[in-house]
Amino acid sequence: MKVAGSAVLGIDRDRVWDALQDPAVLVRTIPGCERLEETGPGTYRMTVSAGVASIKGVYQGEVALSEPLPPERFVLRARGQGAPGTVEATVEVRLADVDGGTRIDYDAEAVVGGMIGGVGQRMLGSVAKRTAGDFFSAVESHLISPPAEATAAGSGSAAPPGAGLPSGTPVPALAAPATAPGPGAGRSSSGRPRTGSTPRPARGSCSPPSAWARASPSAAPRSAGCSAGRAAASAFGPGRDAAS
Numbered sequence: 001m002k003v004a005g006s007a008v009l010g011i012d013r014d015r016v017w018d019a020l021q022d023p024a025v026l027v028r029t030i031p032g033c034e035r036l037e038e039t040g041p042g043t044y045r046m047t048v049s050a051g052v053a054s055i056k057g058v059y060q061g062e063v064a065l066s067e068p069l070p071p072e073r074f075v076l077r078a079r080g081q082g083a084p085g086t087v088e089a090t091v092e093v094r095l096a097d098v099d100g101g102t103r104i105d106y107d108a109e110a111v112v113g114g115m116i117g118g119v120g121q122r123m124l125g126s127v128a129k130r131t132a133g134d135f136f137s138a139v140e141s142h143l144i145s146p147p148a149e150a151t152a153a154g155s156g157s158a159a160p161p162g163a164g165l166p167s168g169t170p171v172p173a174l175a176a177p178a179t180a181p182g183p184g185a186g187r188s189s190s191g192r193p194r195t196g197s198t199p200r201p202a203r204g205s206c207s208p209p210s211a212w213a214r215a216s217p218s219a220a221p222r223s224a225g226c227s228a229g230r231a232a233a234s235a236f237g238p239g240r241d242a243a244s
Contacts, residue, residue, distance in 0.1 A: 001121050003108045003128045007136040010101040011143045017071035017095060019139050029138035031131050034058070042066065048080065052119050052127050057084040071095055085114020104136060 009016055019025045023044060027036040035047040042065040049058050061080020068074040072095055079088040089110035096103045112124060 001110050001112060001124055003110070003125050003132075004106065005129050005132055006103060006105045007133060008098060008101055008103050009136060009140040009143075011140060013071050013095050013097050013102040015143055016102045016104070016139070019143055020074075020093070021065065021068075025139065025142055029135055029142055031134045031138070036063075042068075046078070046080065050131075051084065052116055052124060055084045055116050055119065057082045059084075059087065061087070081114075085112060085116035087112055087116070106132065 019029075023036050023038055026044075027033050030036070030048070032049040033046065034049060035045075037045045039045050039062075044063045046061050046063050047058060048061070049056075051057065059080035059082035061078060063076065063078045066075050066077065074093055076091040076093060077089070078091075080086070087110060089108055091106055091108040094105045096105070108128065110124075110128070116124075
């Protein structure tokens with residue numbers, strides 16, 4: 001089966017050439033590409049999900065870029081197999097300068113076997129052209145869009161918690177700022193102590209030890225001092241003081 005087509009991208013030829021040689025770009029732009037692992041100079045192991053009509057499946061295979069003539073032409077050779085069948089293809093890609101961008105022409109020759117081979121060349125050719133068009137459109141969109149890092153840096157917004165950490169690193173929750181209790185803490189709107197809270201005696205008061213005083217060792221000396229004051233007042237009697 002032979003397939004030929006072309007596409008025009010509004011990007012200069014050098015940038016298009018670099019994108020077509022970059023595995024990081026290819027894995028984002030090849031339709032159905034799930035994995036693209038470099039195994040050597042210009043060679044890759046690839047996993048692609050694809051289908052024709054009702055025959056769909058995942059293909060495992062290899063891709064090699066050869067005979068490069070930057071930035072004019074290169075040859076792509078691919079072969080893969082999966083449950084729907086087998087595919088082996090050779091594609092010659094040519095790049096040329098045109099007004100406002102780059103023209104890409106491709107000529108492909110493929111051998112298809114298995115269930116997918118029984119679909120028919122006309123349908124296979126139509127699907128192949130549509131897939132190539134989607135790929136080149138994705139490459140153009142990738143090159144036109146600004147890098148995500150530059151967009152984030154230009155926005156001036158603060159990075160969210162955990163930004164820049166490796167994937168899977170736990171992000172600590174932000175602690176809520178401590179708030180000092182207000183003057184009305186522990187009391188209801190009527191001024192009475194709230195249920196379940198025991199008011200702390202005012203400084204200098206001589207009230208009997210309360211549950212709060214018994215629970216707080218620092219309050220015991222204050223209660224003892226109040227008792228000693230009352231004993232001294234009784235010794236001097238009414239109207240007496242220490243000087244007399």
